[in-house]
Amino acid sequence: MFKRQREPSQLCDANSERFAVPASEISGRRRRDETLQGCKQIHGGTSDNVKPALDGMWLTLVKKSTPKQLLNYVSNSKKVVNKVIGSVVKKFVGDFEVSDVNSMRSVKVLYSNGLMSKEKYKAVRSNLSMSCSITSKQRRAFQIMKGVRIPKLLTYDKVREYVNHTWNAATVHDLSELYEDLDESQQVNGAYRELTDILLELADLFISIDETFGEKSHILHFSDDKYHFHEACGADGAPFGKDDEATAWLISFLNSGSHITSEKEHFLLAGANCSENHIVMQRFARRLVHEFQSIEKESFLVRNHRVKFSLKLFPSDMKFLASYSGELSNAAHYFSSFGDVNDDNKHITNGSLGPKPENTWHPWVYSERLEVAAAVNELKEKLSKTSLAESTKRTKVLNFIKGKNSRQEHKPLIGPFVDVGYAEPLHNANNAWQFIHNTILSTSLDKSNIPSSCKDITDVPENSCFAKYLCALKTEVRAGRLLKKVKKWFNSGRKGSFDYRFTGKETKKLCHKFMYLVAALESEGDSPETQMRLCAIAHCALELRGAVSLFSRVNIQERDLIELENHCLRFFNVVSTMLQSVSPTVWTIGYAVPYHTRILYNKYKLGLGVNSMQGREAKHVRLQQYAKHASLASRWEVVLKHDFVSNIWLRRADPHHFGYTKCTDQYIPACINSNSFCFCGYPKDPNAEKCKFCSSLIYKEVAKTADLGELSAGLQTLLSVTAE
Numbered sequence: 121m122f123k124r125q126r127e128p129s130q131l132c133d134a135n136s137e138r139f140a141v142p143a144s145e146i147s148g149r150r151r152r153d154e155t156l157q158g159c160k161q162i163h164g165g166t167s168d169n170v171k172p173a174l175d176g177m178w179l180t181l182v183k184k185s186t187p188k189q190l191l192n193y194v195s196n197s198k199k200v201v202n203k204v205i206g207s208v209v210k211k212f213v214g215d216f217e218v219s220d221v222n223s224m225r226s227v228k229v230l231y232s233n234g235l236m237s238k239e240k241y242k243a244v245r246s247n248l249s250m251s252c253s254i255t256s257k258q259r260r261a262f263q264i265m266k267g268v269r270i271p272k273l274l275t276y277d278k279v280r281e282y283v284n285h286t287w288n289a290a291t292v293h294d295l296s297e298l299y300e301d302l303d304e305s306q307q308v309n310g311a312y313r314e315l316t317d318i319l320l321e322l323a324d325l326f327i328s329i330d331e332t333f334g335e336k337s338h339i340l341h342f343s344d345d346k347y348h349f350h351e352a353c354g355a356d357g358a359p360f361g362k363d364d365e366a367t368a369w370l371i372s373f374l375n376s377g378s379h380i381t382s383e384k385e386h387f388l389l390a391g392a393n394c395s396e397n398h399i400v401m402q403r404f405a406r407r408l409v410h411e412f413q414s415i416e417k418e419s420f421l422v423r424n425h426r427v428k429f430s431l432k433l434f435p436s437d438m439k440f441l442a443s444y445s446g447e448l449s450n451a452a453h454y455f456s457s458f459g460d461v462n463d464d465n466k467h468i469t470n471g472s473l474g475p476k477p478e479n480t481w482h483p484w485v486y487s488e489r490l491e492v493a494a495a496v497n498e499l500k501e502k503l504s505k506t507s508l509a510e511s512t513k514r515t516k517v518l519n520f521i522k523g524k525n526s527r528q529e530h531k532p533l534i535g536p537f538v539d540v541g542y543a544e545p546l547h548n549a550n551n552a553w554q555f556i557h558n559t560i561l562s563t564s565l566d567k568s569n570i571p572s573s574c575k576d577i578t579d580v581p582e583n584s585c586f587a588k589y590l591c592a593l594k595t596e597v598r599a600g601r602l603l604k605k606v607k608k609w610f611n612s613g614r615k616g617s618f619d620y621r622f623t624g625k626e627t628k629k630l631c632h633k634f635m636y637l638v639a640a641l642e643s644e645g646d647s648p649e650t651q652m653r654l655c656a657i658a659h660c661a662l663e664l665r666g667a668v669s670l671f672s673r674v675n676i677q678e679r680d681l682i683e684l685e686n687h688c689l690r691f692f693n694v695v696s697t698m699l700q701s702v703s704p705t706v707w708t709i710g711y712a713v714p715y716h717t718r719i720l721y722n723k724y725k726l727g728l729g730v731n732s733m734q735g736r737e738a739k740h741v742r743l744q745q746y747a748k749h750a751s752l753a754s755r756w757e758v759v760l761k762h763d764f765v766s767n768i769w770l771r772r773a774d775p776h777h778f779g780y781t782k783c784t785d786q787y788i789p790a791c792i793n794s795n796s797f798c799f800c801g802y803p804k805d806p807n808a809e810k811c812k813f814c815s816s817l818i819y820k821e822v823a824k825t826a827d828l829g830e831l832s833a834g835l836q837t838l839l840s841v842t843a844e
Contacts, residue, residue: 310392
């Protein structure tokens with residue numbers, strides 16, 4: 121009788137592995153015993169000690185199997201997977217959780233795009249490693265295999281303990297060192313880091329990045345001294361709240377190139393709970409100047425490289441620069457920190473700014489600043505001994521400074537570094553577009569003839585220019601915040617001129633859609649003068665758009681410099697000849713911006729965008745987020761240390777973790793590449809070359825005026841005929 125044949129899956133005993141030899145249960149057991157017995161004879165071993173034989177079989181399997189074959193053997197063995205691998209991996213999980221790698225991982229999570237709160241971090245840690253059973257409603261660890269859980273982040277207390285240990289590398293000092301002779305009311309909470317310490321740390325960071333990424337590194341070298349770092353240092357008000365004054369001093373390296381527009385490339389040097397003009401901040405500036413002057417004379421050894429430092433930029437807005445340059449405010453007769461322009465000659469068209477005698481205006485000379493400041497101080501001492509009223513004394517001082525053809529009142533707080541204070545792109549662009557918008561707003565109100573008694577926006581006639589302007593601002597420009605402010609100003613009785621501080625958001629929107637606002641001002645029966653004014657506004661805005669798109673760049677070419685000079689000059693010429701409202705911002709864009717862009721290009725082959733406050737403004741938002749985790753008294757000590765961990769320590773430990781997102785903002789609208797839109801951004805007939813505004817005769821005459829710097833013959837004829 122023949123025995124019943126087993127199915128293929130039953131050719132081995134029930135406890136055997138998937139890869140067992142194809143034999144019966146008895147045969148399989150016999151073959152394994154014979155194999156073990158043979159290995160005992162080859163490798164040694166007895167009935168009481170089979171380890172030598174098993175060692176031989178294991179080494180043979182490991183050496184003779186390919187990795188793929190070995191993987192199949194191991195992964196398909198329930199005994200190995202469930203009873204062996206799990207125990208091995210579990211030990212590795214435990215070792216990983218107490219390792220520095222997991223500590224670093226936990227710190228990265230804590231500082232991911234800011235700083236997590238305690239509750240947020242605990243929630244993230246729990247959700248990454250724990251799950252809740254639907255039936256039992258108990259939280260259990262996620263398991264990647266039987267008995268093996270997902271590695272957990274450090275607990276919040278342990279990660280903070282790890283961070284606190286790291287903080288020891290960032291020595292922070294209290295600003296109380298500068299309180300000498302100050303009343304208690306003048307003392308403020310603040311902290312700072314030693315300039316030499318942070319510069320050496322940043323040099324170490326940048327060298328490590330340069331060595332890690334090699335040719336793909338973004339670090340620029342400006343001279344034969346490979347690691348001669350050029351710094352930008354300045355201060356600005358930090359936005360911690362409407363009634364919470366604060367000032368932050370930031371330092372950055374121009375060697376970052378185009379990356380300098382990122383907030384990650386700006387590092388906190390000091391901060392205080394006071395305004396930027398507070399006496400403590402002024403004292404800190406003086407000390408900082410002395411330290412920079414000393415450091416520039418030395419060289420340092422970092423990572424076996426000889427390193428040098430030089431302060432090359434003092435980025436700031438015009439108000440701050442004037443204050444720290446020891447100058448009068450921008451309302452003075454000589455109103456600019458960049459040249460000897462004054463209220464009498466600011467309207468000159470086709471002028472120039474430069475050091476040559478033939479230039480219309482000239483930059484201030486540092487030695488002359490000191491001479492005027494000394495003379496003013498001497499005058500003040502004489503006046504202090506008189507019985508004149510304070511207002512009279514002040515008038516005499518102002519007239520004396522004006523008589524010196526100067527705006528200098530005090531010795532510059534930032535010393536000779538006043539000469540590296542250049543026009544700042546972000547604020548000048550915002551202020552210029554604010555000027556354009558206010559001109560459009562005032563024109564719309566003048567044309568609408570809305571009585572002063574009207575204080576409700578809903579009562580404005582729908583067919584008025586002002587109503588059309590509001591509609592365009594809402595539907596085309598989509599500047600909701602600006603629209604809200606205009607309505608609030610109108611409903612409050614239009615007291616004073618409209619005052620709204622433009623941000624980069626409004627600037628970009630108006631660059632794209634300014635022609636829709638100009639078109640809203642057009643109406644049937646407009647006089648030639650009105651048409652000329654509308655065309656002047658449109659052309660002025662078009663030239664400003666071209667200028668902003670160029671002077672906001674970090675990377676720029678020689679041909680762009682020539683184009684920028686033309687845009688700026690034409691913008692100024694139109695404002696001066698036709699809008700007749702030359703403000704400090706208008707003059708700065710017309711002449712200082714192209715002049716300073718040329719200086720920076722000649723030095724570094726970079727544009728004025730390297731001096732932008734954009735990255736610094738973004739940095740202030742990050743500092744505000746750090747400040748939420750500290751009390752008012754300890755704010756800056758905590759913020760400084762958080763900034764060190766996030767921006768220096770973590771980045772140095774893992775340079776690949778810090779990516780750079782290139783700014784994709786475009787001031788020139790993409791729609792102009794379509795046949796349906798004119799270059800100005802306004803719709804046109806697809807078969808036409810330009811829109812109805814840009815193709816009009818008056819607009820062409822305005823464009824000629826922009827080139828000439830004076831009213832064209834066509835406009836002069838038009839105005840003379842209209843006058844008759």
